[in-house]
Amino acid sequence: MTERPDQTVLLRNGTIHSPADPFATAMIVQGDSVAWVGSEGAADSFADGVDEVRDLGGALVTPAFTDAHVHTTATGLALTGLDLTGSRSLAEALGRIRAHAGARPAEGVLLGHGWDASAWPEQRPPSRRELDEATGGRPLYLTRSDVHSAVVTTALLDLVPGLAGLDGYDPEAPLTGDAHHAVRAAAHAGVTAAQRAAAQTAALDRAVSLGIGSVHECAGPQISSADDFTGLLRLAAGRPGPRVVGYWAEAVATANDADRIRELGAAGAAGDLFVDGSLGSHTACLHEPYADLPGRTGTAHLDAAAVAAHVAACTEAGLQAGFHAIGDAALTAVVEGVRAAAGKLGLARVRAARHRVEHAEMLTPEHIAAFAEFALTASVQPAFDAAWGGDTAMYAQRLGIERARTLNPYAALLRAGVPLALGSDSPVTPLDPWGTVRAAAFHRTPEHRISVRAAFTAHTRGGWRAVGRDDAGVLVPGAPADYAVWQAGDLVVQVPDERVASWSTDPRSGTPGLPDLTPGTELPTCLRTVVGGHTVYERPNE
Structure with a gap:
């Protein structure tokens, strides 16, 4: 969906999470900004003056999230490459490495992420010998889940002369410090711009x-x-x-x-x-x-x-x-x-x-x-x-x-x-x-x-x-039109303790509700994400 820069859109028949009106069911977006938030009844008076009306079908609309700490390229490489997150054992991790290496072209450095030996029954990371065997002797750079240490194959070590003299080098343990930075640079040098x-x-x-x-x-x-x-x-x-x-x-x-x-x-x-x-x-x-x-x-x-x-x-x-x-x-x-x-x-x-x-x-x-x-x-x-x-x-x-x-x-x-x-x-x-x-x-x-x-x-x-903007991240008139539309269950007001009355659906509280996030409940599903008034994601119809 492509919106015009000056387009005016009315969203109605939903729940708008806004401090401007805790009971809001409708919102108007004009260009890249929120123009109005209010009730379904009041929305009727605007319906003829907008370019498009979108029926939310009862969905929840909230400000879009901001993730305040991301490593974008590393995230993408994990999404498109070898990700050991969730491996339940050293044996399972080695199996994933072996399968990944076998499915990739013979040239180039293999990149992977996400091992965490503290969660494995073996309580140890893979050894260099095990990695050499699993990769068939190919260069491999494999970061721990915290990305502050890595295990590598002998073939990757050979690409970094003088590594043994750097701080953080240990022939029998994951690399940290300067040694880790050096092998990371060597591994990432093989990643093309494309x-x-x-x-x-x-x-x-x-x-x-x-x-x-x-x-x-x-x-x-x-x-x-x-x-x-x-x-x-x-x-x-x-x-x-x-x-x-x-x-x-x-x-x-x-x-x-x-x-x-x-x-x-x-x-x-x-x-x-x-x-x-x-x-x-x-x-x-x-x-x-x-x-x-x-x-x-x-x-x-x-x-x-x-x-x-x-x-x-x-x-x-x-x-x-x-x-x-x-x-x-x-x-x-x-x-x-x-x-x-x-x-x-x-x-x-x-x-x-x-x-x-x-x-x-x-x-x-x-x-x-x-x-x-x-x-x-x-x-x-x-x-x-x-x-x-x-x-x-x-x-x-x-x-x-x-x-x-x-x-x-x-x-x-x-x-x-x-x-x-x-x-x-x-x-x-x-x-x-x-x-x-x-x-x-x-x-x-x-x-x-x-x-x-x-x-x-x-x-x-x-x-x-955190980046110096106090006028954004909230759905009120004048704020940037960055929002997400959600399929969610009951909306409640949850507090951080274990009192019997720890959450409420009583509208008299005047507090906008949010999805029930009690562990075990299903998390909301994103239906649409809008940034600056432009739809940047829409969930495919099932």
Whole structure:
């Protein structure tokens, strides 16, 4: 469906999720903006003055989701290539690798993603010998689910001279640090521009099919390449949706550095500017050692002084700064660095810049207070808790049960007034917006749960606010016409506790309802996604 730029469309006979009218059943879109929201009866007076009337047939209309942390090319490569997500054992993973290698042309590097030995009965990753056998001796680059380590074949190692001298190299273990970055660069060098564009297209198509209208691409020199980043922005600009906001994770020290960030088309020097690594790969930086690797506290890539220099330079240049920080020691470095920058430039200037922190998993009460003080956006991924939380999964294995229970404290963040933006970190966890909202509302640690409404807001309006837009992500007159139409069950108001009356369908509450996301219920199905008034996805008729 192709809409004219100036077309006026009336949607009626549905449920419009809008704070402007909690009982709205109709909406008018004029061009790229919402023009009116109201009742079915009032819609009758507009019916003759619009270009098209669309009967919603009782469907739910909400703002389109924003996924605040995505790696688009890697997501597309996982969608179109070898994805080990969900493998239940080492033996199953090796079988998938063997089948994938046998179905691909003999030349070129094999790329794969998604293994997680912490969930396997063998409790170990595939060895190099096993990978060499499974691939027939071909080059293979296979990232762990967190993308902070990888296993590779001998043939790929042979493409990277001097690898054994790099930090993170271990002949008997997954590669981390500089060694991982080196093999990733060698593997991705074999991806052609056409393959990259096809992967990016596949990822963007998947996003809009799930009601996602915007994604924040988190790129950088240690993650992909400038060509990959600029190619994605060009591709996104040439199609109606989803919108792509790009972040480039490179330290800024001078005005020339800031100019380079802008020339790339980035919204800021943020995203995955690594202060540390990940818990799954034992590279998140901790104050106390890992429970399952005594004596090891992870890897620190930036200290407080480096954080302060980056935040100060970005603030002075009018750029948004941001960091990847997971471990408690890494988060301490971030807040101490931001505090130093605020001491130099003034608190108001730092707050106004809306700097952001990705993941922010091992937050202490002191960290949370600092996030609120400095108006740092917490760009978080609730699916991490769904995948690795609880008393027996990866978090507890790495940290012990008591420390694991402190992770991802969303309720405390909201109580402190910290801005939240939700995302997936895809392909680390899949694009799945309603699943993300469910994971936040039904956190494995009950005291960290937030309401469905709060999680939904953080996954819609929160993503827009994280890029400095307060007028979007909500269906009110004047807002961008980015919305999704859903086939959904009963609409309720859910709260994050286990009280008997924990949800309600009573319209007298005056609160717009959302789908019941209680675990075990069916998630809504996306029927249509619209970005800037243009339909970018429509579910095929069955």
